[in-house]
Amino acid sequence: MIVPYSHILMLAGILFAMGVFCAVARRNLIMMLIGVEIMLNAAGLVFVAAALRWQQLEGQVFVLFIFAIAAAEVSVGLALIVYAYRRTGSLDPETYNILKW
């Protein structure tokens, strides 16, 4: 007997909202990536809880894939950030307006 499923949904929802806030409101490329990580983590939490509720292993399998996606996303994202930083010398997303005229 742990807790009602709805409490886990609430926790994951709050975590996801924090991730969205971090991705939208921070003025830094690295913090935007971190926001995406928080969102992925919240989604994984719901998957594991759902696997426990319906007693199906598929939920846990999907969390494994979410881990892999997160690792791939972070490696490519950080490589892009380093590349962009070396070109412009800034991590502020508002300085990337090279296509604006």
Added chain:
Amino acid sequence: MTIYAAIFYILAGVILVATGLAITRRNLVHSIVYLVISFFGSAMLYYLFGAPLLAALEIIIYAGAIMVLFLFIIMMLRVEPSALRKPTLRQWLPAGVLGLIYIAVAILVVTTDPGSQTILETALVRPRVFGRFLFQRYWLSVEIVSFLLLIALIGALYLGKAFAKESGDQKEDQA
């Protein structure tokens, strides 16, 4: 309230506080450290929900590999502490109103759904069972994901190489 429920609420509180601190710190290193605490809490929640292998992987991949990668990048680049965006009220108001509507609807959906009140029973999936299930039923997905990781590796390498080549050209130009 059982001991498991108490553990869940304590962990949930720790995770929420750590994540809230992480997304508001000005110093990036501080946010990374708070985020590691948050991911440790998530790993313990995974263990509580009967997924010990995923708990170990959460610590190894999330709290270990990904966060250390972030730390490396922050140490490599000269990152100045960044403030929160200061948007105007006209920008915040629509987002805030829409977000509040979503929160209200989500709370309604979650509380009125009769199935969501079912109290979860504890269970445990042994890593051996999990691995056997994974490689018997989802071996193709595992192969696809490994391919995706290979592509990500090649992409990251290419991005690094592309810059090295460009800067080399610039140096030759200057010379």
